[in-house]
Amino acid sequence: MINRYTWKTGVLETALWFIAALFFGIPLYLLVNVALKPSNERGSGFALPERVAWENFSTAWIDGNLPQAFTTSVLVSVTVVVLVVVLAAMAAYPLSRITRRWSTAAFAYFIAGIIVPAGLGMIPLYLLMRDAGLLGTIWPLLIIYVGGGMPFNILLYTIFLRALPREYEEAARIDGARPMQTFWSVVFPLMRPVTGTIVVLQLIGVYNDFFTPLLYLGGSDYTTLPLALKDFSSQYFTDWGAIFAGLIIAMVPVLVFYLSLQKHIIRGFAGGLKG
């Protein structure tokens, strides 16, 4: 009785669409509209362009250094995701299966990293990278994302593995599988749901991160998409057409990824938190 579609539900539905149009439709319309406007056309961002200015996209693409930013962003995100999945999954295996005191202590040691906010060690870490001569390269990004990603992702894997029955591993062992083999061909495939969550969260997180590239790549030859977008404001101080065209170029891949996998992605974000 409470779950029927009544006129009240209809009102609610209309109201929700109104909210969506107001808060998301208008910014989206402006984003596309301004990106298609020639930079010499003054006036309101709401007015349709008199001439469609596709050149905004080529300006953003070429002058904004986006090809390089794209390559770097994709390379870094994919490498980090692979490394985080491999290292966190491997670490979670002994943490969940060995019950000795050192194992519990190691788990607590990792979990402490979730509680301490990430910004605390920022400056000592920067100085470490500076002294190692890694500023202006992508190495600090890879190292920081992988090391920083350990606590949370190990937690996710460990919680999952603790609930996973050991019969599969024992069967594999009895059949003569070596520990490495047991892990990679039996345990790792069984962890697929968590791996999916971690891939989604890491991929989107690293691709979108702004602060780490700002610290380590700022002023260097390398750039990532968020950093390249930031540099737009100094290059084209008021050329909103090129800025918005650049935003669209950077947003399209992540939006396509999101829309095609939306159920999994939303579940990934929600599920990643239950841990």
Add this chain to the structure above:
Amino acid sequence: MTQLSADPQTVVPLAREELPPPPRRRRMVQQVPWWFLVPALVAYTIVVVVPDVQAMVFAFTNWDGLTDNFDFVGFDNFVKAFESPYALSSLINTLLLTIAVTVVQLIVGLLLALALNTQVRSRNVLRVAFFAPVVLTSVAVGYIWKYMYAPTGALNQILDLFGLESLKHDWLGDPTVNLWAIAFMCVWQSAGFTMVIFLAGLQGVDTDLIEAAHLDGAGPWTRFRYVVRPLLAPAILINAVLCVSGGLKIFDQIYITTQGGPAHTTSTLATLTYTDGFVTGDYSFGVTLSVVLTALVSVVTIVQFRLMNRRER
């Protein structure tokens, strides 16, 4: 590594009873290789533990970030940092921004979740739309709202259109509104996330309970207050913790829109650490501020968990 992944063909399968005590593996435990832990441990220690410990030590020394020599100076750095005219106002801004973002985002996220947990037909499409800004980089969000908030920007044009000229502001320049404008932008980006956590929580609420309350004559507010809210307590706690810890650390959106200006009216501990500590090379100031921020996040989070535990009992 090569040793362990030896050719499986060479391994003779044995039944459980026949297993002889393996020469070097004394216990079943050894079947799980302990060294799997090592790569993660090394990466985590270098990137997180060592710098965090260094930061906590350096905050109490006169270390300048360049040499290896330093002496312990107690709380001098903290006193000095807060003698800077901007540190205190940045601390206040951080707190105001966090409170605003947390309160508004919890309310908006909850209302959206409740609205989408009904029989609304397009609930899936709407959920996808409301969540979309979460997957965008905050740099893009910052730019979009910088454009909306500009003195002659879209927001003021809309206000003009409805004859609300008196409400027009220089949204990012006027110190009376700019912090709230940034708070709104942050809520706009993350409310979908809060909504999704609440929706997951609402899925755990048994509809029979709500129906029973409905039959007993409970109105929507009573049903929410006495049936849904207690069952939603874990989701509320998770969201509150995430909003607060996220809110205290907001950096990107401020950096793109105002860089903490004008005249530090929108600067927070996070932006001040970067602009006045990091960029100017005053590492000791930066480290001190990041320790203050960490202490703040930890204390607030612990208090939140305590409060929640007490209420649940």
